[in-house]
Amino acid sequence: xxxxxxxxxxxxxxxxxxxxxxxxxxxxxxxxxxxxxxxxxxxxxxxxxxxxxxxxxxxxxxxxxxxxxxxxxxxxxxxxxxxxxxxxxxxxxxxxxxxxxxxxxxxxxxxxxxxxxxxxxxxxxxxx
Amino acid sequence: xxxxxxxxxxxxxxxxxxxxxxxxxxxxxxxxxxxxxxxxxxxxxxxxxxxxxxxxxxxxxxxxxxxxxxxxxxxxxxxxxxxxxxxxxxxxxxxxxxxxxxxxxxxxxxxxxxxxxxxxxxxxxxxxxxxxxxxxxxxxxxxxxxxxxxxxxxxxxxxxxxxxxxxxxxxxxxxxxxxxxxxxxxxxxxxxxxxxxxxxxxxxxxxxxxxxxxxxxxxxxxxxxxxxxxxxxxxxxxxxxxxxxxxxxxx
Numbered sequence: 618x619x620x621x622x623x624x625x626x627x628x629x630x631x632x633x634x635x636x637x638x639x640x641x642x643x644x645x646x647x648x649x650x651x652x653x654x655x656x657x658x659x660x661x662x663x664x665x666x667x668x669x670x671x672x673x674x675x676x677x678x679x680x681x682x683x684x685x686x687x688x689x690x691x692x693x694x695x696x697x698x699x700x701x702x703x704x705x706x707x708x709x710x711x712x713x714x715x716x717x718x719x720x721x722x723x724x725x726x727x728x729x730x731x732x733x734x735x736x737x738x739x740x741x742x743x744x745x
Numbered sequence: 746x747x748x749x750x751x752x753x754x755x756x757x758x759x760x761x762x763x764x765x766x767x768x769x770x771x772x773x774x775x776x777x778x779x780x781x782x783x784x785x786x787x788x789x790x791x792x793x794x795x796x797x798x799x800x801x802x803x804x805x806x807x808x809x810x811x812x813x814x815x816x817x818x819x820x821x822x823x824x825x826x827x828x829x830x831x832x833x834x835x836x837x838x839x840x841x842x843x844x845x846x847x848x849x850x851x852x853x854x855x856x857x858x859x860x861x862x863x864x865x866x867x868x869x870x871x872x873x874x875x876x877x878x879x880x881x882x883x884x885x886x887x888x889x890x891x892x893x894x895x896x897x898x899x900x901x902x903x904x905x906x907x908x909x910x911x912x913x914x915x916x917x918x919x920x921x922x923x924x925x926x927x928x929x930x931x932x933x934x935x936x937x938x939x940x941x942x943x944x945x946x947x948x949x950x951x952x953x954x955x956x957x958x959x960x961x962x963x964x965x966x967x968x969x970x971x972x973x974x975x976x977x978x979x980x981x982x983x984x985x986x987x988x989x990x991x992x993x994x995x996x
Contacts, residue, residue, distance in 0.1 A: 618911050618915040619842055620911075620912060620915040627912065630909055630912040631909050638954065640952070640955070641909070641953045641955050644909060647951070647952075708951075712974045712978075713974075717967070717972075720954055720967070
């Protein structure tokens, strides 16, 4: 098929929401959260590396994460985990032939459950 | 007297080797006309150099697939009132993921080659037998029972244009050939099962279900891809627990 020779153009195509259906928004969110969680994994490993530099270095890091911007980042990670995880279960079910004709409805359930979890953890992170 | 709307039709033009551009046409349209009628009117009364593909005008040939306001449509069955309002702008682009031959006409050769590769039959000669054997193993539906509609892929390519994975991975077989493989039947056809469960087969799909959303023939390629996954997994499972039996089937 005729794909663009430009890698960024090809990847950009995944995130083009124009004229797409609800199911495609699930696809877009799954891709975005996958990229976000992969980035987080690397950051997490780097941060854990500060443990090797002794308790003082780790203490400095613990002070940094009390920053509201870092808390917002934590909230995004929680959101990505719920969206990606729940949608992953939906896709896994579909791949076993379960609820395929209801994939749109199950995506709506994924969105509702994810929104509830995101709001709950937002409350715990910022106000709890 | 027929209702008349004033609309602006924007058509993406491109000749080989030249940069694409948008061309606007102000026109009167009956909202109950189909989009292909407007495109034909542009060719007939405004610009004879406009290229587009069409044939049957009743959604059988699959030739007039285009993007209407960024959504893949069979333009011969897309009423104007379903895609634009009076005074509005209607945009028509060629399908994505196919090489543009000229303007709205694209080269569908690769799709036809892949459909042939998977052994897709454009027409099911014996619908009753097909319903009983392939689509409905338990036999014909009883009154009041749900049934799966038998549908034929018209090879219009809309699903290939809408699929975000075909757009990024050209080697991915794509929704139409995979649906064709499912219609042709992979059970008892180890070569075909190997092809569809291979690296560029069903596991490349990432469940955007755009194929099913745009399919004008209710082929439901998304469901068929998931069915192929289920069959591929079941066959793999069987091969783990009874490798001899699996080898016999392959013979």
